[in-house]
Amino acid sequence: MCGRYTLAKDPLRLREHFNLRSTPAWGARYNIAPAQTVPVIAAAAGEREWGLAQWGLRPAWAAAAPDAPPRPPFINARGETIATKPAFRGAFRQRRCLLPADGFYEWRTEGGQKQPSYFRRRDGGLFAFAAVWEPIAAPGAAGGGNRGCAIVTTQANELVAAYHDRMPVMLHPSQYDIWLRAAPAAAAELLRPYAAEEMAAYPVAPRWVNSARFDGPECVVAVPQAASG
Numbered sequence: 001m002c003g004r005y006t007l008a009k010d011p012l013r014l015r016e017h018f019n020l021r022s023t024p025a026w027g028a029r030y031n032i033a034p035a036q037t038v039p040v041i042a043a044a045a046g047e048r049e050w051g052l053a054q055w056g057l058r059p060a061w062a063a064a065a066p067d068a069p070p071r072p073p074f075i076n077a078r079g080e081t082i083a084t085k086p087a088f089r090g091a092f093r094q095r096r097c098l099l100p101a102d103g104f105y106e107w108r109t110e111g112g113q114k115q116p117s118y119f120r121r122r123d124g125g126l127f128a129f130a131a132v133w134e135p136i137a138a139p140g141a142a143g144g145g146n147r148g149c150a151i152v153t154t155q156a157n158e159l160v161a162a163y164h165d166r167m168p169v170m171l172h173p174s175q176y177d178i179w180l181r182a183a184p185a186a187a188a189e190l191l192r193p194y195a196a197e198e199m200a201a202y203p204v205a206p207r208w209v210n211s212a213r214f215d216g217p218e219c220v221v222a223v224p225q226a227a228s229g
Contacts, residue, residue: 001076002129002151002168004209005104006030006118006220007039009126014100017126017173024050030219033212034075040133040149041098043180053097053147057134059087077132079154079169079191083184088150091132093184098128098176099151103220105209106163116209117163118220121170122200130169130179130190157193159201170194 008028015023018041026039032055040053056073077088103120121127133149152169160167171179175190202222208214 001153001164001166002104003034003075004212005032005099005101005129005168007032007101008217008220009102013126018048018050018098018100018128018176020048020050022050028217029215030217031209031212031215035073036212038149039100040131040147041100041128041176041180042095042133043177048098048176048180051147053133053149054136055149055151057087057091057132057148057150058136059090059134073148074150076153076166076168077150078166079130079152079188082132082152082191083188088132091134091150092187095133096179096187097131097133097149098171098179099131099149100126100128101170102126104168105204106160106167107210108163113206114210116204116206117201118204118209118222119160119167119199119201122198127173128171128176128179130171152191154191154193157196157199159196159199160193167193 008030011023011026034055036055037052038055040051041048056075058073082088082092103118105116105118107114107116130152131149133147136146136148153166154169156165156167169191179187179190203225205223208218
């Protein structure tokens with residue numbers, strides 16, 4: 001799964017990497033959490049459009065059942081079932097998007113404590129999560145616009161598997177337009193693990209990462225395993 005990630009690169013680098021018409025307004029974030037406002041990039045009139053969304057997708061039919069108990073929005077969508085599961089199949093066909101990122105966190109229990117590690121590209125560069133979005137009824141309270149989104153996940157590669165059996169689908173720049181614009185069958189071909197040899201991981205301090213209240217550069221500072229608490 002993916003439950004926390006980072007996007008700390010300079011806006012000028014975001015504009016260049018994602019081939020955007022204008023420089024996005026975005027401050028460095030080191031501990032992005034579900035329900036928060038996140039940037040999304042969608043296809044629009046032959047270009048890539050930068051916008052904002054809430055991290056958490058509620059399918060349209062869920063809002064049509066007022067007597068049903070509320071359920072939390074989906075923050076992830078399994079790639080293996082995204083084309084058929086009612087919660088995601090419409091969005092997969094018509095509302096795919098990119099979530100810009102430069103790393104993400106996963107946890108495992110060590111000595112009775114949840115120990116996070118930070119995963120990124122080996123060269124430290126930008127990438128995008130494959131994601132889907134749905135409209136929501138009203139603008140988000142945190143400024144997330146009128147969309148909710150979910151990150152697509154797949155089976156973990158060898159590096160991530162030591163922490164979790166799932167990982168987010170990470171896309172190369174050459175795959176961005178395929179995900180945004182291609183037919184569903186072609187987009188589905190991208191839903192596979194990122195090459196482990198192209199990634200790096202290291203432990204980070206639980207005191208910062210384990211609470212979404214903290215969102216500073218301390219979150220991504222590597223710490224020795226024995227001193228990670």
